[in-house]
Amino acid sequence: MILIATCSEYPHPTPNLEALVNALRAHGTEAAYLPWKTTPLETFVAADAVLPLCCWDYYDDPGRFLGWIDAREARGARLLNPPELLRWNFRKTYLLDMAAAGHAVPKTFHLQEASRPAIAERMEAEGWSVAVAKPVSSQSGHGVRKIDRSNMDRWPTGEVLLQEYQDDIGALGETTMTFIEGVFSHAVRRVLKAGEWRANAQYGITYERVAVSRDVIDAAQAYIDFLPQAPLYARVDGLVRSTGFMLMELELIDPYLYLEFAPGSADVMARAVLQRLG
Template structure:
């Protein structure tokens, strides 16, 4: 047995997703022991691990300080993937502004206090009648709303405690989202595969809780190259990443970059699990 790799999950769903099971099996075929363990469960599950790979640590944003401390501890005791610099970078969505400063095309974005007056000022200044509002630290479509000026006070009152604590992202609404959000997966900077997530009629959110359809897709090469260029703007090259966005006139508009715990949709392209395993072991063995 080569060693042990722990895939970090969460107590609310401690097992591996079908996608991550393919990855685990690919690592096991290469002689590694693979264990799934919740990040917020017993700490001894991570003792002696050769590497910890953040996978389905869902809900971390509801215990942000605890999760931040745990990832910092993992980074000092074992090999953490993605590395801690990327975890820090991805924990707060002000990274969107950093991407824009690096020349990456993103929606117009502001981060403000979770207050109706602050959000109204953004809408008025931008000339928007509506905007997407989401917690500045969050994931999984949690507390994401399309707010309208006419109903702003009521909608802001219904936002989560996490949004009030972290502030909110107020983001330009992209009408192309009705045709689906493109999710492109990269391993060690190289494009692997993609899916399109189409929200149901009348919905703009494509997270699983809202019932989107999902289909494998092969984006044009120039679009996948734009996604790779986006990753080149990160603090370091991620082992795994998902670039979500829409395409307008052949240009990718990056809505989010996920290098913390994104679903990687390997079940739509099973050979991708082999690519992920190979990329993982190249990273791990290069510095052992």
């Protein structure tokens, strides 16, 4: 039995996950989906593998989700991707690891005790009139803010990541590249609404399958190759510019893989899952 962990908002599979479940069943493998917050631990432990591909509501209690990963690992549940990759990707400070290794990411600072003076000082030092503040652990754009002098009353406090604002994201959109077992599968571009800067579903984006050049694929591959082990699945999200590709997020926990956009990709994913199980 393969179990896909879902969230309370999407207790039933999205078209992406429905394609994967159908592909697994076509290979004679039992597959189902259950919400991570309300399903007993023993149910996940009894599964042959657990894929946390739709745990999209951990943003409201990140610590609980991290505990969910730990508890399943401690009881011997087979998590795919592996727990060590999930934990590393859980904190967006992984972007600093990428930057230290020479990979292109937005300039990012980790403020462990953010305050208005600390944020203002850092923005002034960098010459930024606008910046983006992100929770260290979150997903789907929850808690992400564009900040400037006009909204100082809404500046975050506590532990945050402060990033250089990418002012061309509205025009470029965000290109997402799905990798299965470390190999590029397909790309989808998220087209932003006019005036929007957030490339998340709740902000009214639309989607289009796109072809990407070998140079862009190779650039995305470099982020995958940086990891200590090849993930079963990954989504590399970023900006495709004439000057090169810049990573915005590397999604290893619960990415929407857009399998329904690429005929045959769900079968490739299903085969990869079964191969991991030996």
